[in-house]
Amino acid sequence: MLSVSGLGVTLRQRRIVDDVSFEVGDGRVCALIGPNGAGKSTLARAVSGLLPVAAGQVRIDGNPLNVSDRRALARRLAYLPQNTTPVPCSVFDAVLLGRKPHVSWRPGTEDRRMAREVLGEMRLLPLADACVTRVSGGEFQKILIARTLVQGSQVLILDEPINHLDIRNQIEIMGLIARLTQSRGLSTIVVLHDLNLALRYADTVLLIREGRALFCGNSQDISPQDLSRAYDIPIDIREDAQTRHVLY
Amino acid sequence: MPPLQKRILFVSALGLAMAGLVCTGLRLGASMAPLSELGRALLRDGAHPDLEYFVWNLRMPKVVAALAVGGALAVNGVVLQTVLRNPLASSFTLGQSQGAAFGACYAMIALASHSLNAHISMVALGAFGGSLCASACILLLASVRGMTSHGLILAGVGISTFFGAATMSLQYFATDSQVAATLFWTFGDLSKGAWTEALVAAGTTVLGLVAALRLGWDYDALQWGDVHAAGLGVPVRKIRILSVLIASLLVAVATAFYGVIGFVGLIAPHMVRLLFRHCGHGFLITASALFGATFLLGADLLAQSLLYPVLLPIGILCSFTGVPIFLFLLLRRSVQHA
Numbered sequence: 107m108l109s110v111s112g113l114g115v116t117l118r119q120r121r122i123v124d125d126v127s128f129e130v131g132d133g134r135v136c137a138l139i140g141p142n143g144a145g146k147s148t149l150a151r152a153v154s155g156l157l158p159v160a161a162g163q164v165r166i167d168g169n170p171l172n173v174s175d176r177r178a179l180a181r182r183l184a185y186l187p188q189n190t191t192p193v194p195c196s197v198f199d200a201v202l203l204g205r206k207p208h209v210s211w212r213p214g215t216e217d218r219r220m221a222r223e224v225l226g227e228m229r230l231l232p233l234a235d236a237c238v239t240r241v242s243g244g245e246f247q248k249i250l251i252a253r254t255l256v257q258g259s260q261v262l263i264l265d266e267p268i269n270h271l272d273i274r275n276q277i278e279i280m281g282l283i284a285r286l287t288q289s290r291g292l293s294t295i296v297v298l299h300d301l302n303l304a305l306r307y308a309d310t311v312l313l314i315r316e317g318r319a320l321f322c323g324n325s326q327d328i329s330p331q332d333l334s335r336a337y338d339i340p341i342d343i344r345e346d347a348q349t350r351h352v353l354y
Numbered sequence: 355m356p357p358l359q360k361r362i363l364f365v366s367a368l369g370l371a372m373a374g375l376v377c378t379g380l381r382l383g384a385s386m387a388p389l390s391e392l393g394r395a396l397l398r399d400g401a402h403p404d405l406e407y408f409v410w411n412l413r414m415p416k417v418v419a420a421l422a423v424g425g426a427l428a429v430n431g432v433v434l435q436t437v438l439r440n441p442l443a444s445s446f447t448l449g450q451s452q453g454a455a456f457g458a459c460y461a462m463i464a465l466a467s468h469s470l471n472a473h474i475s476m477v478a479l480g481a482f483g484g485s486l487c488a489s490a491c492i493l494l495l496a497s498v499r500g501m502t503s504h505g506l507i508l509a510g511v512g513i514s515t516f517f518g519a520a521t522m523s524l525q526y527f528a529t530d531s532q533v534a535a536t537l538f539w540t541f542g543d544l545s546k547g548a549w550t551e552a553l554v555a556a557g558t559t560v561l562g563l564v565a566a567l568r569l570g571w572d573y574d575a576l577q578w579g580d581v582h583a584a585g586l587g588v589p590v591r592k593i594r595i596l597s598v599l600i601a602s603l604l605v606a607v608a609t610a611f612y613g614v615i616g617f618v619g620l621i622a623p624h625m626v627r628l629l630f631r632h633c634g635h636g637f638l639i640t641a642s643a644l645f646g647a648t649f650l651l652g653a654d655l656l657a658q659s660l661l662y663p664v665l666l667p668i669g670i671l672c673s674f675t676g677v678p679i680f681l682f683l684l685l686r687r688s689v690q691h692a
Contacts, residue, residue: 154585156584185581193577194631195632199574203578212570237632238632
Protein backbone atom coordinates (compact mmCIF):
# COMPACT_ATOMS: atom_id res chain seq x y z
CA MET A 107 0.00 0.00 0.00
CA LEU A 108 1.18 3.51 -0.89
CA SER A 109 0.41 6.26 1.59
CA VAL A 110 1.20 9.93 1.17
CA SER A 111 0.74 12.33 4.06
CA GLY A 112 0.93 16.13 4.09
CA LEU A 113 3.10 16.24 0.95
CA GLY A 114 4.42 19.66 -0.06
CA VAL A 115 6.69 20.54 -3.00
CA THR A 116 8.36 23.93 -3.50
CA LEU A 117 10.05 24.82 -6.78
CA ARG A 118 11.81 28.18 -7.27
CA GLN A 119 10.32 29.56 -4.07
CA ARG A 120 6.82 28.65 -5.26
CA ARG A 121 4.63 26.08 -3.55
CA ILE A 122 3.51 23.76 -6.35
CA VAL A 123 2.01 21.01 -4.18
CA ASP A 124 0.59 21.80 -0.76
CA ASP A 125 -0.44 19.44 2.01
CA VAL A 126 -1.69 16.55 -0.14
CA SER A 127 -2.55 13.28 1.58
CA PHE A 128 -3.94 10.09 0.06
CA GLU A 129 -3.61 6.32 0.05
CA VAL A 130 -3.62 3.73 -2.72
CA GLY A 131 -4.34 0.19 -1.58
CA ASP A 132 -3.00 -3.05 -3.10
CA GLY A 133 -4.72 -3.97 -6.36
CA ARG A 134 -6.21 -0.47 -6.64
CA VAL A 135 -5.89 2.22 -9.34
CA CYS A 136 -5.92 5.87 -8.29
CA ALA A 137 -6.58 8.48 -11.01
CA LEU A 138 -4.78 11.76 -10.44
CA ILE A 139 -6.83 14.42 -12.23
CA GLY A 140 -6.98 18.19 -12.36
CA PRO A 141 -6.62 21.09 -14.81
CA ASN A 142 -3.36 21.99 -16.58
CA GLY A 143 -0.84 23.45 -14.16
CA ALA A 144 -2.60 21.94 -11.14
CA GLY A 145 0.62 20.17 -10.11
CA LYS A 146 -0.29 16.61 -11.15
CA SER A 147 3.06 15.75 -12.75
CA THR A 148 4.96 17.51 -9.96
CA LEU A 149 3.04 15.47 -7.39
CA ALA A 150 3.69 12.27 -9.36
CA ARG A 151 7.42 13.02 -9.53
CA ALA A 152 7.60 13.96 -5.87
CA VAL A 153 5.87 10.73 -4.83
CA SER A 154 8.35 8.87 -7.08
CA GLY A 155 11.27 10.46 -5.24
CA LEU A 156 12.40 12.37 -8.33
CA LEU A 157 11.75 15.81 -6.83
CA PRO A 158 12.77 17.04 -3.39
CA VAL A 159 9.89 17.13 -0.93
CA ALA A 160 9.48 20.25 1.23
CA ALA A 161 7.02 18.65 3.65
CA GLY A 162 5.27 15.37 4.35
CA GLN A 163 6.16 11.76 3.79
CA VAL A 164 5.67 8.95 1.28
CA ARG A 165 5.46 5.40 2.60
CA ILE A 166 5.15 2.00 0.94
CA ASP A 167 3.72 -0.65 3.25
CA GLY A 168 4.45 1.65 6.16
CA ASN A 169 8.15 2.12 5.32
CA PRO A 170 9.31 5.61 4.30
CA LEU A 171 10.96 5.95 0.86
CA ASN A 172 14.74 6.31 0.90
CA VAL A 173 15.34 8.62 -2.08
CA SER A 174 19.12 8.63 -1.66
CA ASP A 175 19.35 5.00 -2.83
CA ARG A 176 17.87 5.22 -6.31
CA ARG A 177 18.26 1.52 -7.11
CA ALA A 178 16.52 0.35 -3.98
CA LEU A 179 13.77 2.90 -4.60
CA ALA A 180 13.29 1.73 -8.20
CA ARG A 181 12.83 -1.84 -6.95
CA ARG A 182 9.83 -0.67 -4.89
CA LEU A 183 8.38 2.01 -7.16
CA ALA A 184 8.26 2.30 -10.97
CA TYR A 185 7.69 5.67 -12.60
CA LEU A 186 6.75 6.29 -16.22
CA PRO A 187 7.20 9.92 -17.31
CA GLN A 188 4.92 11.60 -19.85
CA ASN A 189 5.87 12.33 -23.48
CA THR A 190 8.62 9.75 -23.90
CA THR A 191 10.52 9.80 -27.18
CA PRO A 192 11.27 6.37 -28.69
CA VAL A 193 14.92 5.33 -28.75
CA PRO A 194 16.30 3.09 -31.51
CA CYS A 195 16.53 -0.31 -29.80
CA SER A 196 14.62 -3.57 -30.03
CA VAL A 197 11.30 -3.89 -28.19
CA PHE A 198 12.76 -6.74 -26.13
CA ASP A 199 15.76 -4.63 -25.04
CA ALA A 200 13.49 -1.68 -24.20
CA VAL A 201 11.40 -3.89 -21.92
CA LEU A 202 14.42 -5.73 -20.49
CA LEU A 203 15.76 -2.36 -19.32
CA GLY A 204 13.10 -2.55 -16.63
CA ARG A 205 15.35 -5.08 -14.84
CA LYS A 206 17.99 -2.34 -14.38
CA PRO A 207 17.34 -1.80 -10.64
CA HIS A 208 17.85 -5.52 -9.99
CA VAL A 209 21.03 -6.02 -12.03
CA SER A 210 24.36 -4.25 -11.65
CA TRP A 211 26.32 -5.64 -14.59
CA ARG A 212 24.32 -7.28 -17.42
CA PRO A 213 20.88 -8.95 -17.34
CA GLY A 214 20.87 -12.71 -16.83
CA THR A 215 18.69 -15.59 -18.05
CA GLU A 216 16.10 -15.01 -15.32
CA ASP A 217 15.78 -11.33 -16.26
CA ARG A 218 15.28 -12.26 -19.91
CA ARG A 219 12.66 -14.83 -18.94
CA MET A 220 10.76 -12.23 -16.95
CA ALA A 221 10.85 -9.73 -19.83
CA ARG A 222 9.59 -12.40 -22.22
CA GLU A 223 6.82 -13.37 -19.79
CA VAL A 224 5.55 -9.77 -19.51
CA LEU A 225 5.76 -9.31 -23.29
CA GLY A 226 3.64 -12.43 -23.66
CA GLU A 227 1.15 -11.25 -21.07
CA MET A 228 0.76 -7.97 -22.94
CA ARG A 229 0.61 -9.71 -26.35
CA LEU A 230 3.77 -7.95 -27.48
CA LEU A 231 5.90 -11.05 -28.15
CA PRO A 232 5.48 -10.87 -31.96
CA LEU A 233 7.08 -7.40 -31.78
CA ALA A 234 10.03 -8.49 -29.60
CA ASP A 235 12.65 -8.04 -32.34
CA ALA A 236 11.09 -4.94 -33.92
CA CYS A 237 12.72 -1.52 -33.53
CA VAL A 238 10.93 0.68 -30.98
CA THR A 239 10.97 3.65 -33.37
CA ARG A 240 8.89 1.68 -35.90
CA VAL A 241 5.95 0.63 -33.70
CA SER A 242 2.64 2.50 -33.42
CA GLY A 243 1.88 5.00 -30.63
CA GLY A 244 -0.36 2.53 -28.81
CA GLU A 245 2.19 -0.26 -29.03
CA PHE A 246 4.88 2.11 -27.79
CA GLN A 247 2.87 3.00 -24.70
CA LYS A 248 2.29 -0.70 -24.05
CA ILE A 249 6.05 -1.29 -24.33
CA LEU A 250 6.69 1.41 -21.72
CA ILE A 251 4.07 -0.07 -19.40
CA ALA A 252 5.60 -3.52 -19.94
CA ARG A 253 8.95 -2.08 -18.84
CA THR A 254 7.47 -0.73 -15.61
CA LEU A 255 5.94 -4.15 -14.94
CA VAL A 256 9.26 -5.93 -15.56
CA GLN A 257 10.71 -3.61 -12.92
CA GLY A 258 8.83 -5.78 -10.42
CA SER A 259 7.87 -2.84 -8.19
CA GLN A 260 4.84 -2.82 -5.97
CA VAL A 261 3.89 0.76 -6.85
CA LEU A 262 3.36 2.07 -10.41
CA ILE A 263 3.15 5.78 -11.18
CA LEU A 264 2.15 6.45 -14.78
CA ASP A 265 2.16 10.07 -15.93
CA GLU A 266 -0.37 10.52 -18.76
CA PRO A 267 0.21 7.09 -20.33
CA ILE A 268 -2.59 7.56 -22.88
CA ASN A 269 -1.58 10.98 -24.19
CA HIS A 270 -1.85 11.37 -27.98
CA LEU A 271 -3.58 8.00 -28.41
CA ASP A 272 -6.84 7.34 -30.25
CA ILE A 273 -9.88 6.32 -28.23
CA ARG A 274 -9.51 2.59 -28.99
CA ASN A 275 -5.92 2.57 -27.70
CA GLN A 276 -6.90 4.70 -24.69
CA ILE A 277 -9.55 2.19 -23.66
CA GLU A 278 -7.29 -0.78 -24.36
CA ILE A 279 -4.40 0.62 -22.30
CA MET A 280 -6.55 1.78 -19.38
CA GLY A 281 -8.22 -1.66 -19.32
CA LEU A 282 -4.79 -3.27 -19.34
CA ILE A 283 -3.56 -1.08 -16.46
CA ALA A 284 -6.66 -1.87 -14.39
CA ARG A 285 -6.42 -5.62 -15.12
CA LEU A 286 -2.69 -5.90 -14.36
CA THR A 287 -3.02 -3.78 -11.20
CA GLN A 288 -5.66 -6.14 -9.90
CA SER A 289 -4.03 -9.40 -10.96
CA ARG A 290 -0.60 -8.42 -9.57
CA GLY A 291 -1.88 -6.63 -6.48
CA LEU A 292 -0.13 -3.38 -7.40
CA SER A 293 -0.83 0.14 -6.15
CA THR A 294 -1.11 2.28 -9.27
CA ILE A 295 -1.40 6.04 -9.76
CA VAL A 296 -2.37 7.19 -13.26
CA VAL A 297 -2.24 10.86 -14.19
CA LEU A 298 -5.17 11.45 -16.54
CA HIS A 299 -6.97 14.23 -18.40
CA ASP A 300 -9.95 12.19 -19.56
CA LEU A 301 -12.49 12.34 -16.73
CA ASN A 302 -14.67 9.57 -18.20
CA LEU A 303 -11.75 7.15 -18.34
CA ALA A 304 -10.78 8.15 -14.81
CA LEU A 305 -14.24 7.33 -13.45
CA ARG A 306 -14.50 4.19 -15.52
CA TYR A 307 -11.17 2.54 -14.69
CA ALA A 308 -9.96 4.03 -11.39
CA ASP A 309 -11.02 2.79 -7.97
CA THR A 310 -10.14 6.09 -6.32
CA VAL A 311 -9.71 9.64 -7.57
CA LEU A 312 -7.43 12.40 -6.37
CA LEU A 313 -8.59 15.73 -7.80
CA ILE A 314 -6.17 18.62 -7.37
CA ARG A 315 -6.14 22.28 -8.26
CA GLU A 316 -3.31 24.73 -7.62
CA GLY A 317 -1.45 22.02 -5.76
CA ARG A 318 -4.21 21.32 -3.24
CA ALA A 319 -6.49 18.30 -3.07
CA LEU A 320 -10.12 19.17 -3.78
CA PHE A 321 -11.36 15.61 -3.63
CA CYS A 322 -9.79 12.36 -2.54
CA GLY A 323 -11.85 9.23 -2.32
CA ASN A 324 -13.83 6.56 -4.12
CA SER A 325 -14.37 7.40 -7.79
CA GLN A 326 -18.09 6.69 -7.36
CA ASP A 327 -18.34 9.45 -4.76
CA ILE A 328 -16.93 12.39 -6.73
CA SER A 329 -19.61 15.00 -7.42
CA PRO A 330 -20.18 17.32 -10.42
CA GLN A 331 -19.62 20.25 -8.04
CA ASP A 332 -16.08 18.98 -7.20
CA LEU A 333 -15.23 18.75 -10.89
CA SER A 334 -16.82 22.12 -11.73
CA ARG A 335 -14.85 23.76 -8.95
CA ALA A 336 -11.60 22.27 -10.24
CA TYR A 337 -12.08 23.09 -13.92
CA ASP A 338 -14.14 26.34 -13.66
CA ILE A 339 -16.76 25.07 -16.12
CA PRO A 340 -20.21 23.54 -15.57
CA ILE A 341 -19.82 19.75 -15.38
CA ASP A 342 -22.53 17.15 -14.90
CA ILE A 343 -22.32 13.43 -14.14
CA ARG A 344 -24.96 11.03 -15.53
CA GLU A 345 -25.19 7.50 -14.22
CA ASP A 346 -26.45 4.36 -15.91
CA ALA A 347 -26.53 0.80 -14.69
CA GLN A 348 -22.82 0.18 -15.28
CA THR A 349 -20.89 3.42 -15.19
CA ARG A 350 -20.89 7.17 -14.61
CA HIS A 351 -20.51 9.58 -17.53
CA VAL A 352 -19.03 13.05 -17.21
CA LEU A 353 -20.75 15.65 -19.39
CA TYR A 354 -19.40 19.13 -20.08
CA MET B 355 21.14 -11.59 -41.54
CA PRO B 356 20.33 -12.14 -37.80
CA PRO B 357 21.72 -9.33 -35.60
CA LEU B 358 24.07 -11.59 -33.63
CA GLN B 359 25.66 -13.07 -36.76
CA LYS B 360 26.04 -9.58 -38.23
CA ARG B 361 27.82 -8.42 -35.09
CA ILE B 362 30.14 -11.42 -35.05
CA LEU B 363 30.93 -10.86 -38.73
CA PHE B 364 31.65 -7.16 -38.13
CA VAL B 365 33.94 -7.79 -35.15
CA SER B 366 35.74 -10.59 -37.03
CA ALA B 367 36.25 -8.36 -40.07
CA LEU B 368 37.63 -5.60 -37.83
CA GLY B 369 39.89 -8.10 -36.08
CA LEU B 370 41.25 -9.33 -39.42
CA ALA B 371 41.76 -5.77 -40.71
CA MET B 372 43.54 -4.87 -37.49
CA ALA B 373 45.80 -7.91 -37.69
CA GLY B 374 46.68 -7.05 -41.30
CA LEU B 375 47.41 -3.43 -40.41
CA VAL B 376 49.52 -4.44 -37.40
CA CYS B 377 51.56 -6.69 -39.66
CA THR B 378 51.97 -3.89 -42.23
CA GLY B 379 52.84 -1.40 -39.47
CA LEU B 380 55.64 -3.65 -38.25
CA ARG B 381 56.98 -4.19 -41.77
CA LEU B 382 56.69 -0.60 -43.03
CA GLY B 383 59.88 1.44 -42.88
CA ALA B 384 62.22 2.85 -45.51
CA SER B 385 61.37 -0.36 -47.36
CA MET B 386 58.81 -3.07 -46.69
CA ALA B 387 60.48 -5.90 -44.76
CA PRO B 388 59.64 -9.42 -46.02
CA LEU B 389 57.32 -11.42 -43.75
CA SER B 390 59.97 -14.07 -43.05
CA GLU B 391 62.45 -11.45 -41.86
CA LEU B 392 59.77 -9.79 -39.75
CA GLY B 393 58.99 -13.15 -38.14
CA ARG B 394 62.65 -13.71 -37.28
CA ALA B 395 63.00 -10.14 -35.98
CA LEU B 396 59.97 -10.68 -33.76
CA LEU B 397 61.59 -13.85 -32.40
CA ARG B 398 64.84 -11.89 -31.84
CA ASP B 399 67.01 -14.59 -33.39
CA GLY B 400 69.78 -12.07 -34.12
CA ALA B 401 69.76 -12.60 -37.91
CA HIS B 402 68.67 -9.00 -38.60
CA PRO B 403 69.77 -6.84 -35.65
CA ASP B 404 68.87 -3.56 -37.38
CA LEU B 405 65.37 -4.76 -38.25
CA GLU B 406 64.98 -6.18 -34.73
CA TYR B 407 65.83 -2.78 -33.31
CA PHE B 408 63.41 -0.95 -35.63
CA VAL B 409 60.57 -3.43 -35.04
CA TRP B 410 60.91 -3.67 -31.26
CA ASN B 411 61.90 -0.11 -30.38
CA LEU B 412 60.31 2.09 -33.04
CA ARG B 413 57.52 0.36 -34.96
CA MET B 414 55.91 -1.76 -32.29
CA PRO B 415 55.47 1.06 -29.72
CA LYS B 416 53.96 3.16 -32.51
CA VAL B 417 51.53 0.40 -33.49
CA VAL B 418 50.56 -0.12 -29.82
CA ALA B 419 50.14 3.67 -29.47
CA ALA B 420 47.91 3.85 -32.58
CA LEU B 421 45.67 1.06 -31.28
CA ALA B 422 45.53 2.51 -27.76
CA VAL B 423 44.91 6.12 -28.79
CA GLY B 424 42.36 5.13 -31.46
CA GLY B 425 40.49 2.99 -28.95
CA ALA B 426 40.69 5.67 -26.25
CA LEU B 427 39.34 8.43 -28.48
CA ALA B 428 36.54 6.20 -29.79
CA VAL B 429 35.44 5.23 -26.26
CA ASN B 430 35.68 8.90 -25.27
CA GLY B 431 33.34 9.76 -28.18
CA VAL B 432 30.72 7.12 -27.28
CA VAL B 433 30.75 8.14 -23.61
CA LEU B 434 30.44 11.86 -24.31
CA GLN B 435 27.77 11.40 -26.97
CA THR B 436 25.71 9.29 -24.57
CA VAL B 437 25.96 11.25 -21.33
CA LEU B 438 25.50 14.60 -23.07
CA ARG B 439 22.83 13.11 -25.40
CA ASN B 440 24.59 14.81 -28.28
CA PRO B 441 25.65 12.87 -31.41
CA LEU B 442 28.16 15.57 -32.35
CA ALA B 443 30.02 15.37 -29.05
CA SER B 444 33.65 14.27 -29.01
CA SER B 445 36.79 15.38 -27.24
CA PHE B 446 37.74 17.52 -30.24
CA THR B 447 34.37 19.22 -30.89
CA LEU B 448 33.79 20.00 -27.21
CA GLY B 449 37.24 21.43 -26.54
CA GLN B 450 38.52 18.63 -24.26
CA SER B 451 41.50 18.00 -26.57
CA GLN B 452 42.31 21.71 -26.69
CA GLY B 453 41.97 21.87 -22.89
CA ALA B 454 44.39 18.96 -22.58
CA ALA B 455 46.71 20.64 -25.09
CA PHE B 456 46.70 23.82 -23.03
CA GLY B 457 47.40 21.89 -19.82
CA ALA B 458 50.28 20.06 -21.44
CA CYS B 459 51.71 23.30 -22.92
CA TYR B 460 51.42 24.93 -19.51
CA ALA B 461 53.41 22.07 -18.01
CA MET B 462 56.02 22.34 -20.77
CA ILE B 463 56.40 26.13 -20.65
CA ALA B 464 55.33 27.51 -17.28
CA LEU B 465 56.64 24.58 -15.28
CA ALA B 466 59.82 24.67 -17.44
CA SER B 467 59.63 21.04 -18.43
CA HIS B 468 60.08 21.63 -22.14
CA SER B 469 62.00 18.43 -22.58
CA LEU B 470 59.13 15.96 -23.05
CA ASN B 471 61.02 12.87 -21.97
CA ALA B 472 62.31 14.44 -18.78
CA HIS B 473 58.96 15.39 -17.30
CA ILE B 474 56.42 13.32 -19.15
CA SER B 475 54.37 12.69 -16.00
CA MET B 476 54.13 16.44 -15.42
CA VAL B 477 52.92 16.95 -19.00
CA ALA B 478 50.39 14.15 -18.56
CA LEU B 479 49.11 15.68 -15.32
CA GLY B 480 48.89 19.08 -16.99
CA ALA B 481 46.91 17.56 -19.88
CA PHE B 482 44.56 15.79 -17.47
CA GLY B 483 44.00 19.02 -15.55
CA GLY B 484 43.33 20.94 -18.77
CA SER B 485 40.88 18.38 -20.10
CA LEU B 486 39.14 18.32 -16.69
CA CYS B 487 38.72 22.11 -16.83
CA ALA B 488 37.19 21.84 -20.31
CA SER B 489 34.96 18.94 -19.10
CA ALA B 490 33.76 20.99 -16.13
CA CYS B 491 32.77 23.81 -18.52
CA ILE B 492 30.91 21.31 -20.74
CA LEU B 493 29.09 19.74 -17.78
CA LEU B 494 28.10 23.17 -16.50
CA LEU B 495 26.81 24.27 -19.91
CA ALA B 496 25.05 20.95 -20.55
CA SER B 497 23.11 21.37 -17.30
CA VAL B 498 21.75 24.76 -18.41
CA ARG B 499 18.02 24.39 -18.92
CA GLY B 500 17.04 24.46 -22.60
CA MET B 501 20.59 23.97 -23.91
CA THR B 502 20.28 22.28 -27.33
CA SER B 503 22.83 19.90 -28.84
CA HIS B 504 23.74 22.56 -31.41
CA GLY B 505 24.14 25.09 -28.61
CA LEU B 506 26.49 22.73 -26.82
CA ILE B 507 28.62 22.32 -29.93
CA LEU B 508 28.80 26.12 -30.28
CA ALA B 509 29.82 26.27 -26.63
CA GLY B 510 32.48 23.65 -27.50
CA VAL B 511 33.75 26.00 -30.25
CA GLY B 512 33.98 28.73 -27.60
CA ILE B 513 35.83 26.46 -25.16
CA SER B 514 38.24 25.34 -27.94
CA THR B 515 38.88 28.97 -28.93
CA PHE B 516 39.45 29.97 -25.32
CA PHE B 517 41.99 27.20 -24.69
CA GLY B 518 43.58 27.87 -28.10
CA ALA B 519 44.02 31.55 -27.14
CA ALA B 520 45.35 30.55 -23.72
CA THR B 521 47.89 28.22 -25.38
CA MET B 522 48.95 31.00 -27.78
CA SER B 523 49.38 33.38 -24.84
CA LEU B 524 51.70 30.90 -23.19
CA GLN B 525 53.64 30.45 -26.42
CA TYR B 526 53.95 34.24 -26.87
CA PHE B 527 55.86 34.55 -23.62
CA ALA B 528 57.90 31.35 -24.10
CA THR B 529 61.41 30.92 -25.48
CA ASP B 530 61.90 29.90 -29.12
CA SER B 531 62.79 26.32 -28.21
CA GLN B 532 59.73 26.02 -25.96
CA VAL B 533 57.48 27.38 -28.72
CA ALA B 534 58.96 24.93 -31.21
CA ALA B 535 58.49 22.02 -28.77
CA THR B 536 54.85 22.85 -28.00
CA LEU B 537 53.96 23.67 -31.62
CA PHE B 538 55.39 20.41 -32.94
CA TRP B 539 53.69 18.59 -30.10
CA THR B 540 50.22 20.00 -30.92
CA PHE B 541 50.37 18.50 -34.44
CA GLY B 542 49.41 15.09 -33.16
CA ASP B 543 52.00 12.45 -33.97
CA LEU B 544 52.21 8.81 -32.87
CA SER B 545 55.98 8.53 -33.23
CA LYS B 546 56.59 10.85 -30.26
CA GLY B 547 56.43 8.24 -27.56
CA ALA B 548 58.44 5.11 -26.77
CA TRP B 549 57.38 1.92 -24.97
CA THR B 550 56.60 3.67 -21.66
CA GLU B 551 54.13 6.09 -23.27
CA ALA B 552 52.59 3.37 -25.42
CA LEU B 553 52.07 1.06 -22.45
CA VAL B 554 50.64 3.81 -20.24
CA ALA B 555 48.26 4.78 -23.08
CA ALA B 556 47.29 1.11 -23.63
CA GLY B 557 46.72 0.56 -19.90
CA THR B 558 44.57 3.68 -19.64
CA THR B 559 42.56 2.65 -22.68
CA VAL B 560 41.88 -0.81 -21.24
CA LEU B 561 40.85 0.73 -17.90
CA GLY B 562 38.61 3.28 -19.62
CA LEU B 563 37.10 0.60 -21.84
CA VAL B 564 36.30 -1.68 -18.89
CA ALA B 565 34.84 1.25 -16.91
CA ALA B 566 32.70 2.33 -19.87
CA LEU B 567 31.52 -1.26 -20.42
CA ARG B 568 30.66 -1.49 -16.73
CA LEU B 569 28.39 1.53 -17.20
CA GLY B 570 27.01 0.25 -20.52
CA TRP B 571 23.56 -0.60 -19.21
CA ASP B 572 23.34 2.73 -17.40
CA TYR B 573 24.03 4.37 -20.77
CA ASP B 574 21.22 2.33 -22.34
CA ALA B 575 18.89 3.77 -19.69
CA LEU B 576 20.26 7.32 -20.08
CA GLN B 577 19.40 7.24 -23.78
CA TRP B 578 15.74 7.46 -22.77
CA GLY B 579 16.32 10.69 -20.87
CA ASP B 580 17.35 11.62 -17.37
CA VAL B 581 13.92 11.17 -15.76
CA HIS B 582 13.50 7.71 -17.28
CA ALA B 583 16.97 6.67 -16.18
CA ALA B 584 16.39 7.99 -12.65
CA GLY B 585 13.08 6.10 -12.55
CA LEU B 586 15.03 2.94 -13.44
CA GLY B 587 17.34 3.50 -10.48
CA VAL B 588 20.27 5.10 -12.33
CA PRO B 589 22.07 7.75 -10.24
CA VAL B 590 22.13 10.10 -13.25
CA ARG B 591 24.32 12.88 -11.85
CA LYS B 592 26.89 10.46 -10.45
CA ILE B 593 27.07 8.48 -13.71
CA ARG B 594 27.40 11.69 -15.76
CA ILE B 595 30.27 13.03 -13.65
CA LEU B 596 32.02 9.65 -13.53
CA SER B 597 31.66 9.28 -17.31
CA VAL B 598 33.09 12.72 -18.04
CA LEU B 599 36.01 11.88 -15.73
CA ILE B 600 36.61 8.63 -17.64
CA ALA B 601 36.40 10.53 -20.94
CA SER B 602 38.79 13.19 -19.62
CA LEU B 603 41.33 10.62 -18.50
CA LEU B 604 41.22 8.84 -21.87
CA VAL B 605 41.72 12.00 -23.91
CA ALA B 606 44.27 13.44 -21.47
CA VAL B 607 46.64 10.47 -21.72
CA ALA B 608 46.27 10.30 -25.49
CA THR B 609 46.82 14.05 -25.90
CA ALA B 610 49.62 14.31 -23.34
CA PHE B 611 51.75 11.72 -25.07
CA TYR B 612 50.80 12.10 -28.72
CA GLY B 613 49.33 15.59 -29.17
CA VAL B 614 45.92 16.64 -30.49
CA ILE B 615 44.29 14.01 -32.69
CA GLY B 616 40.77 14.93 -33.66
CA PHE B 617 37.57 13.34 -34.97
CA VAL B 618 38.32 9.65 -34.22
CA GLY B 619 35.77 9.90 -31.39
CA LEU B 620 33.22 11.18 -33.85
CA ILE B 621 33.91 8.84 -36.77
CA ALA B 622 34.13 5.49 -34.93
CA PRO B 623 30.80 5.52 -32.99
CA HIS B 624 28.86 6.87 -35.97
CA MET B 625 30.22 4.21 -38.31
CA VAL B 626 29.12 1.52 -35.84
CA ARG B 627 25.69 3.16 -35.38
CA LEU B 628 25.32 3.37 -39.16
CA LEU B 629 25.67 -0.42 -39.43
CA PHE B 630 23.90 -1.37 -36.17
CA ARG B 631 21.09 1.09 -35.65
CA HIS B 632 19.68 -0.43 -32.49
CA CYS B 633 22.57 -2.01 -30.65
CA GLY B 634 23.10 -1.61 -26.92
CA HIS B 635 26.02 0.29 -25.46
CA GLY B 636 27.91 -2.89 -24.56
CA PHE B 637 28.39 -3.66 -28.25
CA LEU B 638 28.63 -0.01 -29.32
CA ILE B 639 31.53 0.68 -26.94
CA THR B 640 33.43 -2.50 -27.86
CA ALA B 641 32.91 -2.16 -31.61
CA SER B 642 33.72 1.57 -31.59
CA ALA B 643 36.94 0.94 -29.67
CA LEU B 644 37.93 -1.73 -32.21
CA PHE B 645 36.96 0.51 -35.12
CA GLY B 646 38.78 3.53 -33.66
CA ALA B 647 41.93 1.51 -33.07
CA THR B 648 41.88 0.03 -36.59
CA PHE B 649 41.03 3.40 -38.16
CA LEU B 650 43.88 5.25 -36.43
CA LEU B 651 46.41 2.55 -37.25
CA GLY B 652 45.29 2.60 -40.90
CA ALA B 653 45.41 6.41 -40.98
CA ASP B 654 48.91 6.37 -39.46
CA LEU B 655 50.18 3.95 -42.10
CA LEU B 656 48.62 6.17 -44.76
CA ALA B 657 50.28 9.23 -43.22
CA GLN B 658 53.62 7.42 -43.36
CA SER B 659 53.34 6.38 -46.97
CA LEU B 660 51.29 9.18 -48.61
CA LEU B 661 54.13 11.69 -49.14
CA TYR B 662 57.07 9.37 -48.37
CA PRO B 663 59.83 10.21 -47.35
CA VAL B 664 57.88 13.05 -45.67
CA LEU B 665 55.97 11.59 -42.70
CA LEU B 666 52.71 13.46 -42.18
CA PRO B 667 51.50 13.98 -38.59
CA ILE B 668 48.46 11.78 -37.96
CA GLY B 669 46.50 14.71 -36.48
CA ILE B 670 46.41 16.47 -39.84
CA LEU B 671 45.20 13.39 -41.73
CA CYS B 672 42.48 12.67 -39.14
CA SER B 673 41.20 16.23 -39.35
CA PHE B 674 41.05 16.05 -43.17
CA THR B 675 39.04 12.81 -42.89
CA GLY B 676 36.93 13.87 -39.94
CA VAL B 677 35.80 17.35 -40.97
CA PRO B 678 33.67 16.15 -43.95
CA ILE B 679 32.03 13.50 -41.72
CA PHE B 680 31.39 16.08 -38.99
CA LEU B 681 29.85 18.51 -41.52
CA PHE B 682 27.71 15.72 -42.96
CA LEU B 683 26.36 14.83 -39.50
CA LEU B 684 25.80 18.49 -38.66
CA LEU B 685 23.95 19.12 -41.94
CA ARG B 686 21.85 15.99 -41.55
CA ARG B 687 20.78 17.06 -38.06
CA SER B 688 20.14 20.63 -39.17
CA VAL B 689 17.95 19.43 -42.06
CA GLN B 690 16.08 17.06 -39.71
CA HIS B 691 15.38 19.93 -37.30
CA ALA B 692 14.42 22.46 -40.00
